[in-house]
Amino acid sequence: MTYAYLFKYIIIGDTGVGKSCLLLQFTDKRFQPVHDLTIGVEFGARMVNIDGKQIKLQIWDTAGQESFRSITRSYYRGAAGALLVYDITRRETFNHLTSWLEDARQHSSSNMVIMLIGNKSDLESRRDVKREEGEAFAREHGLIFMETSAKTACNVEEAFINTAKEIYRKIQQGLFDVHNEANGIKIGPQQCISTSVGPSASQRNSRDVGSNSGCC
């Protein structure tokens, strides 16, 4: 399967916020309520289409426990995008965002696009963190923000794809050096940047998602 670019993503956040479930929903379009816990790092990949270009997202899903932080830090290297996830029903996962963000900023390329995600938006009755708080945090730290539900799939596509769009925008603005793999971007095999990639068989797997569907 050919692609124009490969973006490396990393998913971070406290344990149990739904990182693996978000990934599974995005790559397999299914929700597993009881998911095996992640130790070390696990991987997922999917093709998306941004502006008519096939882009492969290679997603690193990390362990959330505090003890694993020293290891997680080594996974930031060469990531183009990060999904920083908290659980809207557990305030402590929101309170820990600052320290996650510090880690992310410190161990990644300065151009890395960070998407803040308040997950489990389907559990409105148990909500512990207001949407506005998430928005304010994102504004303050220059992040993109979305509330998602890995269970209902609400905004999951959008979260991954909007991050890709932002990275793509940065590439076009010349902010990313696509030839330096340390930035988390790889040019696809047999591709040169000027070639435009037409729709291929992988098209059926990907959708160009427009603006927020606003289901959350």
Add this chain to the structure above:
Amino acid sequence: MGRERQRVLGVLILIAQNAIASCVQIQRAKGTHTISEAGLFGANLLGLPELFWLGVWNVGRQEYEDKAGRPSKPPSPKQNVRKNLDFEPLSTTALILEDRPANLPAKPAEEAQKHRQQYEEMVVQAKKRELKEAQRRKKQLEERCRLEESIGNAVLTWNNEILPNWETMWCSRKVRDLWWQGIPPSVRGKVWTLAIGNELNITHEERQPVAIKLCLLRDQASVSSRRRDSGEAWVHSWALQLPDRNVLTCAHGTYPEPSLPELFDICLARAKERWRSFSTGGSEVENEDAGFSAADREASLELIKLDISRTFPNLCIFQQGGPYHDMLHSILGAYTCYRPDVGYVQGMSFIAAVLILNLDTADAFIAFSNLLNKPCQMAFFRVDHGLMLTYFAAFEVFFEENLPKLFAHFKKNNLTPDIYLIDWRQRLASRK
């Protein structure tokens, strides 16, 4: 292909063992063994924990494949039917050639002849298939009998020859070969217990404070007179009497080290008290275990709860309401009290779960504590990054030496051990 992959995995596992062993060497820094010796006796130095897990893995895989039908075998009859339904009936009993109904004109002789011929061909085909299917079933049955017989023989060998002479036999070639074939479920617990050993029962200088603390606890609560398996209700009522505050203030004097089953009860009782005070919001136990804040403990308890639900979820036996939920909870809780310096770390629940499946609670706790106490396990469970890097480096040396092509391929693709070895190490022990 599958076999090849298995072989490569096997070799990688051996490399991992060797790497682990050499690290043990490095760590002990005695200089009495060479690296190659370390490789040879790698598993021995560890008390064979990695090897024994492999035993499980092998038997587990075999069991799974028996259930699922071996991948190398022809597809199941069901699939066959679906595939061939259009032109090949499954059984001859379903084949009856009838003439046209009387109210319709009869077939021309030529057509009737053709149909008869087709019918006969179909019957022949169906018979062939039936025969094949019968042969396949017979073969499968024979294979199952053979497997059962070999497991039965293995049980005898383990019980009559190996277990009584464990000390002299455990490192022999014969035992090792038998081990690789998988330990039969009925002796698994015994073999594991012996293989892991119970080093922690030996008085150890650095463990003394814990031992004393726990002895004090035991003395004050006069647990020595209690039986270890006297039930939940008792442990609970006993937990109420535990004098937490006094523990740290009188850590002097010499006390005999408590045996681990008792220690398990002590730790479990303490864990229960914490859970209770945690759920009622009490602050009674705030100042114990200096250096480990209440917040840490809270997080630990929450995490255990969260992770138990994510431990082999497909088996549905460790989750809330499942038969092994309380046992798993107890072991993990007791361990965090026994080793507050280590606490609960993700991944432990899987190891404890596998042990629980083969040992009773107290024995599982002993095996769990001792296994986690092995240098390699400790390094990974404490997520001691520096030490882990040493293990990674040692692994790479053995990897390059044994599988240079694959190693080069990994290198070319920037596939470093920190990406896969943490997960592999965990998988060797328990996961999936």
